[in-house]
Amino acid sequence: MEQLQVIRTNQPKHKPNEDELGFGKYFSDHMFVAEYSSEKGWHDSRIIPYGPISLDPSAMVLHYGQEVFEGMKAYRGAEGDIILFRPDMNIRRMNRSCDRLGIPQVEPEWLLQAISKLVEIDHDWIPQRVENSLYIRPFIIATEPCLGVRASQEYKLIIITSPVGAYYSSGLAPVSIYVEDQYVRAVRGGTGEAKTSINYASSIKAQEEAKRQGYSQVLWLDGVEQRYIEEVGSMNVFFKVAGEVITPELNGSILPGVTRDSVIMMLKHWGIPVTERKISVEELFEAHQQGKLEEAFGTGTAAVISPIGAMKWEEQSIEINGGNTGEISGRLYDTITGIQQGKLADPLNWRHLIGKL
Ligand SMILES: *Cc1c(COP(=O)(O)O)cnc(C)c1O
Numbered sequence: 001m002e003q004l005q006v007i008r009t010n011q012p013k014h015k016p017n018e019d020e021l022g023f024g025k026y027f028s029d030h031m032f033v034a035e036y037s038s039e040k041g042w043h044d045s046r047i048i049p050y051g052p053i054s055l056d057p058s059a060m061v062l063h064y065g066q067e068v069f070e071g072m073k074a075y076r077g078a079e080g081d082i083i084l085f086r087p088d089m090n091i092r093r094m095n096r097s098c099d100r101l102g103i104p105q106v107e108p109e110w111l112l113q114a115i116s117k118l119v120e121i122d123h124d125w126i127p128q129r130v131e132n133s134l135y136i137r138p139f140i141i142a143t144e145p146c147l148g149v150r151a152s153q154e155y156k157l158i159i160i161t162s163p164v165g166a167y168y169s170s171g172l173a174p175v176s177i178y179v180e181d182q183y184v185r186a187v188r189g190g191t192g193e194a195k196t197s198i199n200y201a202s203s204i205k206a207q208e209e210a211k212r213q214g215y216s217q218v219l220w221l222d223g224v225e226q227r228y229i230e231e232v233g234s235m236n237v238f239f240k241v242a243g244e245v246i247t248p249e250l251n252g253s254i255l256p257g258v259t260r261d262s263v264i265m266m267l268k269h270w271g272i273p274v275t276e277r278k279i280s281v282e283e284l285f286e287a288h289q290q291g292k293l294e295e296a297f298g299t300g301t302a303a304v305i306s307p308i309g310a311m312k313w314e315e316q317s318i319e320i321n322g323g324n325t326g327e328i329s330g331r332l333y334d335t336i337t338g339i340q341q342g343k344l345a346d347p348l349n350w351r352h353l354i355g356k357l
Contacts (some may be wrong), residue, residue: 009049018127021165028161030126036104036155056145060152062268065198066142068097070316071301073133074119076126077342084352085340097194102151103140116354120158131166167303172325174309178215180206187223192253200274227280235298236260242292249276259299265348279311288318295326305333
């Protein structure tokens with residue numbers, strides 16, 4: 001890595017109360033910034049005080065949305081270790097997202113060092129409580145001032161971090177889901193498997209409508225037939241049907257979650273049958289009619305495991321596992337968060353230590 005310039009803040013912020021962190025409301029004292037130009041590649045890496053950035057109003061990201069992002073967490077381990085969870089997976093995915101969006105890729109080792117250095121500098125911002133963590137958000141935006149529709153020649157990579165609370169402060173709480181049959185999130189050949197803001201912009205209206213009807217997330221169906229299950233909100237989704245765990249196979253429009261991959265690996269490690277395949281919403285509701293739908297849960301970095309207690313599709317409303325957290329959901333949550341927090345053994349080598357506190 002070229003020499004990383006570090007300018008420390010002389011006005012450290014007051015840290016929020018750990019009971020009231022929520023998600024993504026507070027930001028640490030510093031941020032990482034690097035620039036890209038076609039002549040120089042990625043350059044001018046620096047860690048500077050967190051604050052507003054200046055952009056030309058014609059910056060291409062503001063008009064055509066050329067952007068990618070990632071989301072991961074740093075944990076404070078019991079022995080004073082700073083722990084990242086499978087950061088190589090996030091970095092590889094970021095480069096795949098860049099490729100899809102026509103954005104130049106980054107050197108994986110360089111990005112890992114940037115993340116590590118930033119977390120180290122702001123290590124006081126990693127919450128004390130084991131269930132809380134420091135969320136890390138790397139993102140790249142197209143900054144060239146131009147209104148032509150083509151790949152930008154200039155980009156900014158920024159990493160910000162935010163202390164966050166556990167999604168479920170008092171135990172796992174099942175959510176209710178609305179099966180979206182009007183809007184779709186992504187189509188094959190589109191950008192569904194890239195982590196990019198544009199997928200989110202097109203999902204907000206459906207999410208708001210589901211909320212208005214009293215559901216906390218939408219379940220997305222495929223964009224072609226609106227029959228096959230894809231994801232739930234901004235999470236991947238799993239179902240336990242007659243003893244077998246099923247998750248939609250990666251088909252180009254589903255985001256390949258790190259938590260999804262970890263759940264599949266852990267289930268295999270435990271010897272629990274797990275299958276990646278197409279599953280239609282009819283099949284799922286039929287399994288429920290026959291008493292075979294035993295559990296449902298979403299997976300993602302923010303919540304880790306989010307049990308699904310109820311679902312509505314057209315006129316049918318169903319309750320899953322009596323509206324309670326299922327056994328596998330609970331076990332996966334305890335195991336994966338235990339590994340992330342450094343409390344449990346790490347049989348699949350997921351922890352990446354970046355230093356001592
Ligand atoms: C980030 C994301 C996920 C979850 O991925 P993780 O790597 O497990 O956090 C799932 N779906 C969408 C649309 C996402 O953006």
